[in-house]
Amino acid sequence: MALALVATVSLTACDDDPPGPQDAAAALAAALQDGDLSDVALAAGTTPAQAAEQRTAAFDAVLDALGDDALRVEVESAEPAEDDDASAVVELAWTWVTGRTEDWTYTTTARMTRDDEDVWATAWDRTILVPDLTEGEDLAVVRRSAERADVLGADDEVLVEARPVLRIGIDKTRITPERTPAAARALADALEIDADAYAERVAAAGEKAFVEAIVVRTGDRSYDVEKLTALDGVLASPGELPLAPTREFARPVLGTVGPATAEVIEKSEGAIAAGDLTGLSGLQRQFDEQLRGVAGLTIEAVDQETSATRELFEIAPVAGEPLRLTLDLDLQQTAEDVLRDVVPASAVVAIRPSTGAVLAAASGAGGEGMSTATLGQYAPGSTFKVVSALALLRSGMSPESDVRCEPSVVVDGRRFDNFPDYPADALGQIPLRTAFANSCNTAFIGQRDAAPQDAVVDAAGSLGLLPQAALGYASFLGAVPSDSDGTDHAATMIGQGRVLASPLGMATVAASVAAGRTVLPQLVVDDDAQARDREQATPGTPQPTDDAGPVRPLVDLTQQEAAQLRELMRGVVTDGGAAFLQDVPGEPVAAKTGTAQFGPEDDLRNHVWMIAIQGDLAVAVFVDEGEYGSTTAGPLLAEFLAAAR
Structure with missing residues (x-):
């Protein structure tokens, strides 16, 4: 009977133990991952709405760049303090899936206390989101396009490589709004392109936009660039494009390269972004993934007042691999x-x-x-x-x-x-x-x-x-x-x-x-x-x-x-x-x-x-x-x- 009584007392004592921080830590991790902190208990001084707002401000740029499903937050450890079972330190493991060779991972610390009603509340701090993130900092993502590879022919002679071009179009900063429609039509007429369509594009662009009408090779005698730039509001902006030796050279086979279209960007599932060059036809399109390489990624903490930046994570761009052809x-x-x-x-x-x-x-x-x-x-x-x-x-x-x-x-x-x-x-x-x-x-x-x-x-x-x-x-x-x-x-x-x-x-x-x-x-x-x-x-x-x-x-x-x-x-x-x-x-x-x-x-x-x-x-x-x-x-x-x- 004595032994049975001891066992009963021990069991009763276990049933009366206060809850540990594990469930609260798991709830915190889930809330930080999906952004809904309304059911998370926070210590005095910060409301769930304020914490959610800080999370949104800090992470918006990263989520826009990587996608809403990019973030994973898990509890790495959640243990009460040895000398105080009403306080705990929670280690949170963060993973941002970048879609590249390496994910951004780090660990943050959250501190919790248990109140008289056995509820674990988190002491909110922005460092819960990212280590050392200050009150004035938010995150920014800088995407760095990879160097597009050349197309090589027999004996590795270069067929397609970056060559100088002139992007000719209307620069809306060089002309008053009243003159812009006529200027757009004048340039379109000079280039023998659809004047209505180009004028619509110019009108729809921002007030300081440069609206490209055509890209020509530097030195292409088919276009009188000097005469074109003499037109009202027209600018010839220098740049580079992957091009063959001449406009006609194997063009139907090799295809063309240009700024990615909205359709291409959407189908790429994040691999291609606005402003990227991509293959638009021919072998350049078929082997675009090989040629364009993998864009790099830098995540920075940006001070919203001074614009000072701190680099938190970087993946260098990976240059494309050359496409080798047999063409002589x-x-x-x-x-x-x-x-x-x-x-x-x-x-x-x-x-x-x-x-x-x-x-x-x-x-x-x-x-x-x-x-x-x-x-x-x-x-x-x-x-x-x-x-x-x-x-x-x-x-x-x-x-x-x-x-x-x-x-x-x-x-x-x-x-x-x-x-x-x-x-x-x-x-x-x-x-x-x-x-x-x-x-x-x-x-x-x-x-x-x-x-x-x-x-x-x-x-x-x-x-x-x-x-x-x-x-x-x-x-x-x-x-x-x-x-x-x-x-x-x-x-x-x-x-x-x-x-x-x-x-x-x-x-x-x-x-x-x-x-x-x-x-x-x-x-x-x-x-x-x-x-x-x-x-x-x-x-x-x-x-x-x-x-x-x-x-x-x-x-x-x-x-x-x-x-x-x-x-x-x-x-x-x-x-x-x-x-x-x-x-x-x-x-x-x-x-x-x-x-x-x-x-x-x-x-x-x-x-x-x-x-x-x-x-x-x-x-x-x-x-x-x-x-x-x-x-x-x-x-x-x-x-x-x-x-x-």
């Missing part, structure tokens, strides 16, 4: 120069067959900013006869096999003709090499039964026309329908009907012939997605088609097949429609011309092509509208090859 600076510029005076959409693509490196991918101005070189989808015409010839070779034919070339042929009621100037001495029973050299449509269509549609699809894949190849950059190679028959299959044999290819795709065909294997064009160096595609471009790998048909395995291109195709293409230069290429200096050129009709019957027009190989160089030239491949695209090809030596 000189060859790309050569390609741009070749297309300078071409009015319709046009392209020149050059590939190094031994590596698959894309050395040039130029798109003419007629494409209106589209990357005709890498994304254009056009009927390839007779350049596709390289594919058809491979299918025929695989059926057992050789370059010496006889074929019949007639002036015209009728398939299921549809008439197919040779091109109007087809040489009469290449009609009749002729070798395949002669039909190929002179581009006899009727001979290839006449052999369509030896090359079923599946065989043509296989041959196209062997030469790199893979419709769903993901190369790691915006691209289209080509597509050959697998369900064609009748007139559609006949049209396929001569690269028309539903057959599509890009200049990049047809350059890949030429490169595959030169290399003796299926080439995948590489533009972005060491891109993971492209590396995976390279691994998949092996014999037996499923080859996607452009429709819902069965997936076909990729058929290997053999060295013997490639040698026969090179022989056929060389014949186009020595005995066919590309004799003008015999005069191109350097190694012998092998080529194929191409013309593809499009449009209504009463207004037929021609896509014109040429592809060629010379040594370790494969080239495709395309013009959206022209006469023939040899007469329109041919001179451009000859000019490029001569300059590329």
